[in-house]
Amino acid sequence: MSEEPSERFARSFTPSQPTPLAALESYEVPEKLSYRLKNWLLGRPLINEELSSERLGKPTALAILSSDVMSSSAYATEASLGVLVPAVGIAAYHLIVPVSLLVIVVLIFVAASYLEVIRAFPKAGGAYIVARETFGLWLAQIAAASLFIDYTLTVAVSVAAGVDAIASAIPALVPFITPIGVVFVIGMAFGNLRGLREAGRTFALPTFLFIGSMLLMIAVGTVRALVGHIHHYAIIAPGAFPAGKPGGGLLVGASVFIVLKSFASGGTALTGTEAISNGVSVFRDPQVHNARVTLIWMSVILGTLFLGVSGLAATTHAVPYLSGAPTVLSQVAQAAFGQSSVGHVLTVILDISTTAILTLAANTSFTGFPLLASFAATDGLLPRRFRERGHRLVYSTAIVIVAAIAIVLLVATNSNINSLISLYAIGVFTGFTIAGSGMVRYHLIHKEDHWRRRAIVNGSSAILSAIVDIVFIVTKFTSGAWLVVVVVPLLVFMFTRFRRRFEREAAALEEGVAAACEAPAARTHVVLLFVDRVDLATARAVQYAKLLLPDALRAVHLVVDAQEATTLRAEWEQAGLANLELELVECPDRRLRRGAAEVVLDAVASGSDVEVSAIIPHRVYGRILGPLLHDQSAVQISQVVGELPHATAILVPYRVRTRSARTTVTAKARRTTLGTKAPELTDGTTPVSACTPRRQATVVGRIAAVRTRTLDGMPMSVARLEDATGGILLVFPGRRQVPGIAAGATIRAAGTVGEFQGRLAMMNPSYEFLEPAHQES
Incomplete structure (x- = not known):
């Protein structure tokens, strides 16, 4: 017969017997619907010790961290021509290669500078860390603000250029470029929320397909140009940029201002160069060597692609269009591959791979921005949530934030790359300048081997980057660069306010702690x-x-x-x-x-x-x-x-339970649902569940918890070791701390099994470490 509510109420006031430990081990803890949904969408949660398995090899890291800078070779030449063609018409094609060579000179110095950054700051480099360690937080805040702007704009610019590329191959998609761009951003965010390993598999193929297609196009186009079998375009066409008239002199009628403006636009090819120095921690060991090699390969490939596209654009007279489609790159591909069926297929493949890498180039931001935000949050410049790793060991909050901002920018500008490009590059060249200057100060302080040569390299990079930054601000100011000039001080002001608030809160919590603990x-x-x-x-x-x-x-x-x-x-x-x-x-x-x-x-x-x-x-x-x-x-x-x-x-x-909980996790199940791999049992090793009092046993497992307590005035360290079958306490009397015995360590312990406070325990067991406690890089 069912129990009446009044009887249940009265029974709840009667003294209850202690709950058996076995019942506590199997007590069911209900999981939230949102957590179950997250598991379904993103996969099982990763535990801290699996972070090392998420490290990247050089090829995968090249695909993930350099997709932004590689993809910029698809639109940097077009951005330069968009300035030159309206000014000097066909003479623009005489200037585009010299302008591109100037950009490559800057690339060489910037890449050399970041090789030094990676060497000096192996855990994480980039302008923010360099500025913080050499100049302090006052300049690091400017670097952070500049890079935040660059990272968020990278997503919007890359996706906008990507949908332009696919519209070049499929003109019917032109009216839908903004919805397509939004879908791409959401897909990118989802892939990154699943974790680095999955992101690497997703991004490697499009990146290498793009590089291969571009190199093939440059090779075929160069051969056809040398034998005189390449198509030339008319620079006056419906929808194209209006062509100006050439003049005389060294610059064929263009003013220095116009050439500098074109140079600044072409400088967008360098955006994303810093990503590898910011992401050193995601490389496999040896991290510094792998990161430096990857940076060198990235720079060589970028220079080749950018100069190759500019050279073929000068040869074919590819014309930039106001709508963005067809792109200059697509026109160059059509001229290089020819009008045959095979040539058409190769052009379509290049357009598709360009769309893919331009869209996936946003992954540089999804990788770099969260790392940078975590550093800033640790220093008190951003809310603490930005330094917390999420479900799949990624900084989920930063990924969601950068995706949301990019979607707003795409919708606000209707995915018009010309509207976005004016805001671009200032942030990244400010970062280059600060990183180079910080490294000069680093060399002057530490004076390591060959420090003078290294200081010259970093100083040259800082000077060149500062010149590009000034040129960009001056030439693009009325086109929207003023907004960046305003936003950076506002971000710095916000960082300062956050940091002061955190400092006041910390001071309020720490003042008089000892006296408060001793107060009666x-x-x-x-x-x-x-x-x-x-x-x-x-x-x-x-x-x-x-x-x-x-x-x-x-x-x-x-x-x-x-x-x-x-x-x-x-x-x-x-x-x-x-x-x-x-x-x-x-x-x-x-x-x-x-x-x-x-x-x-x-x-x-x-x-x-x-x-x-x-x-x-x-x-x-x-x-x-x-x-x-x-x-x-x-x-x-x-x-x-x-x-x-x-x-x-x-x-x-x-x-208040109106029905049974649908999905639960028990205390025992906790050891397996997080993906913890049970240590392999060797000869003589006993599962914890098989341990019995007053018998010798050897157990292998992970330290799940460590605490220090006092019993009858004697301190003791108590650790809980768990394997896939259960848990046992390791008790060390007279010791407040045992070196190496920390949460997350995997050990083998041997001793006589007894009981301590009603639980299985070993008193002063012998032990050896199989794996140290996880420490995040």
Whole structure:
């Protein structure tokens, strides 16, 4: 026969027997629907020790970290021609190669500078870290602001250029470029949220397909140009940039301002060069060597692709179009591959691979921005959430933020790359300048081998980058560069405010800690139990209140409705609680939070040395409809009471179960659902579940927890070792800490099995380390 609610309520007040340890081991903890959905979308969560398995080899790292800088070779030449053609017409094709060579000179110095950055800062380099370590946070904040802008714009610019490329191959898609771009950004974010290993597999093929297609196009086009079998375009065409008239002189009629503006536009080819120095930590060992080799290969390939496209554009007279389609690269490919069926197929393959890499180039931001944001958050420049690794060991918050900003930019500009390019590159060249200057200071301080030569390299990079930055600001100021000039100081101001707030909060929490710990406790402890109705939640709260052993225990009901208060008093006495006084406090304005605060303050003021604990039953309903169907007065009262002097608010939750929990994780299952690999059992090794008291055993497992406690005045270190079958305590009497015994370490321990506080334990076991505790790079 089913139990009546009143019987369950009465039984809940009777002393209960201790719960058996076996029952606690199998207790079911319900999982949230959002967590189950996350597992379905992203896969199982990765644990910290699996971070090392997410490291990248050189080819995969090249695909992931250089997709941005590689892809810029697809539009940098077009950006330069977009400035020159309206100014000097056909003469632009005489200037494009010299302008491209100037950009490559800057690339050589910047790449050489970052080789030194990687060597000096092997864990993580980049402008932010270099500035922080050499100049301090005041300049690092400028580097961070500049790179934040660059990373977010990289996503928007790359995707906008990518959809232009696919529209060149499929003109019918032109009206839908913005929705397509948004879908690409969401897909990129999803791939990165799944983790680096999956992202590497996704991005490697398109990157290498693009590089291969570009090299083939350059080789075939060069041969056809040498034998005179390459097509030339008319520079006057419907929809193309209006062509100016050439003049005389060295610059064929173009002003120095125009040439510098074209040079600045072509400088977008270098955006993303810093990504490898920012991502040294994602390389496999030896990290520094692999990162430097990858950076060299990236620079060589970029220079080849950029100069090759510029040379063929000069030969074919490919024309930039106002709509962005067809692209200059697509026109060059058509001329290089010819009009045959094979040539058409190769052109389509190049267009598709260009779309893929331009879209995937945004991955540089999805990789670099989260790392940079984690450094900034650690230094107090951003909220702490930016330094927390998520479900798949990636910085999920930063990935979601950069995707959201990119989508806003795409929608706001209708994916027009000409609108976005004006905001581009200033941030990254500011970073180049700061990184080079910081490395000069580093060499002057440390004076390592060949420091003078290295200082010259870094200094030259800083000077050249500063010149490009100034040129870009001056030539692009009225085209939108002014916005970046305004946003950078605003970001620096925000970083400063965040850091000052964190410093004030830390000071407030740390001041007088020792004195507060030694201060005598209050002589009188009053517990107030807030009651709104008599049910199992209230019963649980009453039990907990009694465990506190207060000097005075009072039940309080805030009277909003007199009739309900009368009914409550009757139910209170009927439940056998007449010995616990129920105090009815008038609350005529129905402001429960203020009424509760007044009751607590009155109790605090009842004596000269009183501490008050306010116990508030908290009924936990369904996670979806619960907050909608029920008020949150318990939480609201606890928030107000918790801010009062000499008062502590304690929520006592009671889970209202209307049906069985669907998906649960047990204490035992926790050891396997996170993907922990059970250590291999060797001869003589016993599973923890098979250990029995008063017998010798050798166990292998991971240290799940370590604590230090004192028993009869003697300190002892207690570690919990777990394998896939169970857990056992390793007790080290007389020691507050055992070197190497830390959470996450994998060890083999041997000793006599006994019991400690009702659990299986080994006292002073012998042990050896199989794997040290994980430490994130």
